[in-house]
Amino acid sequence: MKQVKLFESFVNESKKSEKLAAAIDKSMIKIDESMSYTDFALAVGQILRDEYGQHTFKGFMEVLKDDLGI
Numbered sequence: 001m002k003q004v005k006l007f008e009s010f011v012n013e014s015k016k017s018e019k020l021a022a023a024i025d026k027s028m029i030k031i032d033e034s035m036s037y038t039d040f041a042l043a044v045g046q047i048l049r050d051e052y053g054q055h056t057f058k059g060f061m062e063v064l065k066d067d068l069g070i
Contacts, residue, residue: 028035048060 027039032039048057052060
């Protein structure tokens with residue numbers, strides 16, 4: 001039973017992240033079709049700082065590194 005809940009949680013998060021990724025991409029194209037990675041990184045940093053808080057940085061970076069394979 002515990003594995004099923006874990007899987008369901010992962011699937012729900014996956015659907016949310018896919019939907020969010022599509023919305024971010026669409027918004028970026030509206031702002032600047034050839035947005036630099038510098039502007040993108042700075043915008044993500046601003047959101048993390050201003051909206052989520054420093055206490056989320058470590059977890060965010062762990063997930064990001066794992067997802068990117070670094």
